[in-house]
Amino acid sequence: MGFEDVLLTGLASDGGLYVPESLPHFSLEEIRSWRGLSYSELAFNIMHPFVSDAIPEDDFRKMLDETYAGFAHKAVAPLVQLDTNEWVLELFRGPTLAFKDFALQLLGRLLDYVLEKRKQHVVIMGATSGDTGSAAIEGCRHCEHVDIFILHPHQRVSEVQRRQMTTVIGDNIHNIAVEGNFDDCQKMVKESFGDQSFLGGKTQLAAVNSINWARIMAQIVYYFQASLALGGPDRSMAFSVPTGNFGDIFAGYLAKKMGLPISQLVIATNRNDILHRFMSGNRYEQHQLEHTLSPSMDIMVSSNFERLLFDLHGRDGAAVKELLENAAKGPVSIEDYRWRHARKLFDSDAVDDKTTCETIREVFEQNEYLLDPHTAIGVKAARNCRRDPSVPMITLGTAHPAKFPDAIAESGLTVKPELPPHMADLFEREERYTVLDNDVTGVQSFIAEHWKNA
Ligand SMILES: *Cc1c(COP(=O)(O)O)cnc(C)c1O
Numbered sequence: 001m002g003f004e005d006v007l008l009t010g011l012a013s014d015g016g017l018y019v020p021e022s023l024p025h026f027s028l029e030e031i032r033s034w035r036g037l038s039y040s041e042l043a044f045n046i047m048h049p050f051v052s053d054a055i056p057e058d059d060f061r062k063m064l065d066e067t068y069a070g071f072a073h074k075a076v077a078p079l080v081q082l083d084t085n086e087w088v089l090e091l092f093r094g095p096t097l098a099f100k101d102f103a104l105q106l107l108g109r110l111l112d113y114v115l116e117k118r119k120q121h122v123v124i125m126g127a128t129s130g131d132t133g134s135a136a137i138e139g140c141r142h143c144e145h146v147d148i149f150i151l152h153p154h155q156r157v158s159e160v161q162r163r164q165m166t167t168v169i170g171d172n173i174h175n176i177a178v179e180g181n182f183d184d185c186q187k188m189v190k191e192s193f194g195d196q197s198f199l200g201g202k203t204q205l206a207a208v209n210s211i212n213w214a215r216i217m218a219q220i221v222y223y224f225q226a227s228l229a230l231g232g233p234d235r236s237m238a239f240s241v242p243t244g245n246f247g248d249i250f251a252g253y254l255a256k257k258m259g260l261p262i263s264q265l266v267i268a269t270n271r272n273d274i275l276h277r278f279m280s281g282n283r284y285e286q287h288q289l290e291h292t293l294s295p296s297m298d299i300m301v302s303s304n305f306e307r308l309l310f311d312l313h314g315r316d317g318a319a320v321k322e323l324l325e326n327a328a329k330g331p332v333s334i335e336d337y338r339w340r341h342a343r344k345l346f347d348s349d350a351v352d353d354k355t356t357c358e359t360i361r362e363v364f365e366q367n368e369y370l371l372d373p374h375t376a377i378g379v380k381a382a383r384n385c386r387r388d389p390s391v392p393m394i395t396l397g398t399a400h401p402a403k404f405p406d407a408i409a410e411s412g413l414t415v416k417p418e419l420p421p422h423m424a425d426l427f428e429r430e431e432r433y434t435v436l437d438n439d440v441t442g443v444q445s446f447i448a449e450h451w452k453n454a
Contacts, residue, residue, distance in 0.1 A: 001018065003054040027259065031259060046221050047221065063109045068105075077090060077225055080369065082366075082367055082379070086383075099399070102219060108140045108142065112142070120145065122204055123148075123203050124205070124208055125447070127185035127188070128151070128157075129156075129295065130152065130158060132296065133152060147203075147451040155177075166432055174446075174447075175432065192205060192440070192447075203453075235261070235391070241395075242395075244297035244302065246303070247304045249346075263387075264347060266346070266378075268380070268381030270293075271290040293410065294373040301327075349385050351380045356373050357410050357411035357412070361413055370413075372397070400420065434446065
């Protein structure tokens with residue numbers, strides 16, 4: 001399976017997730033030679049081996065330049081120091097103020113490029129509870145060959161969240177507010193993927209969810225970038241990563257396998273702590289979903305974790321398939337030596353809402369620096385799990401605090417997180433969305449009638 005096909009299809013034919021057959025490996029000397037490169041140049045060096053012949057070098061460079069020029073900081077992913085050897089890597093300077101822009105801004109361009117070449121069109125359909133829809137929409141705004149329809153529950157997302165989606169105006173951008181809840185939206189998406197006949201065979205649905213391999217690939221880059229900025233690869237680094245679907249931290253694990261000296265990777269979860277429970281007790285077990293102050297990490301199962309299980313099982317797809325089938329029925333464990341190996345690769349911690357708020361307050365009092373609740377979980381886990389104070393500890397800052405004002409208020413601070421200047425007029429911008437009944441046939445007809453060449 002080539003890069004193009006992996007890009008266009010989410011799941012492998014056996015129902016599993018794609019992983020590359022082999023990873024490129026970079027020597028210390030080669031990594032060292034990348035010091036001083038711009039973010040986009042570095043991104044080229046790291047991703048080109050995966051993309052290889054699918055896109056000519058010049059076109060790929062241009063795509064990366066455009067992608068990362070859209071970030072509101074020249075360094076793209078700046079580092080902020082919290083304490084001696086303690087840092088936050090700000091991954092929220094993109095158009096929607098969260099780290100998902102790193103991947104989705106690129107994914108939109110990659111998709112469009114491949115579709116242009118193949119003279120094809122796709123309809124991206126997705127549901128959002130508020131936080132992640134905007135990154136997908138922003139990623140598609142310049143696409144010629146992609147229409148995107150994002151369903152959100154009408155009047156159940158915050159005004160900032162709604163406006164981040166509905167003020168992106170374009171002929172190929174379609175926001176649908178469904179008179180129902182998030183589950184209703186998700187059900188409609190699932191049903192539509194299951195039977196696409198409503199599109200009349202003229203186009204096809206595509207998903208850009210967190211299991212898309214290209215998203216993980218794009219996230220490997222900033223581990224290298226942060227390390228190079230702090231003296232890597234001649235020093236090793238520790239990273240703490242606020243985790244939901246295990247995508248972002250899996251990228252860190254790959255960076256390490258590709259040759260970047262990383263001595264510690266911390267999985268930081270909220271109360272939805274299936275990963276932390278597995279890491280501490282070798283029991284992988286679904287619990288009820290908990291709604292927390294860090295909603296982008298509210299998950300029951302962690303979809304990319306399957307990719308790690310594949311490695312832990314010596315890349316035996318059949319063994320992982322069986323394990324996951326059992327995991328859908330009840331708690332599972334893996335062989336002790338495999339689990340011990342996982343514990344060598346990762347540390348973990350789970351942080352509840354109260355401690356999240358305490359951390360936001362503490363860091364603000366110590367540094368006059370506001371953390372969003374997801375990043376606060378990363379910082380807290382980093383402080384709890386840190387092994388070697390001489391190794392720089394870098395927490396991935398996954399969202400801008402202005403996206404989650406409720407958590408800041410709940411932490412007892414009176415300071416209000418301000419939207420950055422390029423977003424300051426969000427509340428004055430024109431909005432465009434359509435309210436539809438909670439009825440899948442109506443939603444499907446709307447899509448069939450409104451995509452570009454319908
Ligand atoms: C998506 C998201 C996460 C979790 O990322 P995963 O790749 O799913 O682990 C963390 N923080 C924020 C702000 C997010 O949007």
